[in-house]
Amino acid sequence: MEIKKTGNVWVVFANTDLNEGRGVQAPTYCCKLEATALRKAKGQDVQGNDAIVIECPLFQVSHGDQGFLRYGPVYLVPPTVVDEEEQKEKTKEKEREIKRIEVVKKAKELGLTDEELKLL
Numbered sequence: 001m002e003i004k005k006t007g008n009v010w011v012v013f014a015n016t017d018l019n020e021g022r023g024v025q026a027p028t029y030c031c032k033l034e035a036t037a038l039r040k041a042k043g044q045d046v047q048g049n050d051a052i053v054i055e056c057p058l059f060q061v062s063h064g065d066q067g068f069l070r071y072g073p074v075y076l077v078p079p080t081v082v083d084e085e086e087q088k089e090k091t092k093e094k095e096r097e098i099k100r101i102e103v104v105k106k107a108k109e110l111g112l113t114d115e116e117l118k119l120l
Contacts, residue, residue, distance in 0.1 A: 002062040010037035014051040021046035035086035036079040
């Protein structure tokens, strides 16, 4: 048997008891994009609250002559065009934040204080 990681997916976990929350957190959707998972999580938990979204690894397991099956098995919810646009924005925001942190680090190395950085 061969197992290989094929990437990550975003999983929506909702409580099995939607009235009082006395059930267990169970996966309800498995999505390629975080934006899709967040959309599917809206109002899906106890008393209409948003469900939890967690990034999880996705594996493929070989089954001899039957080929590979996804670990789970899981159904990947296809993203909408809006999900893809929102994911692009999320990616850009994360990249901007990483660059901002790098610039602040460089500025501190050059002797700027936190107060001086706040003035910028």
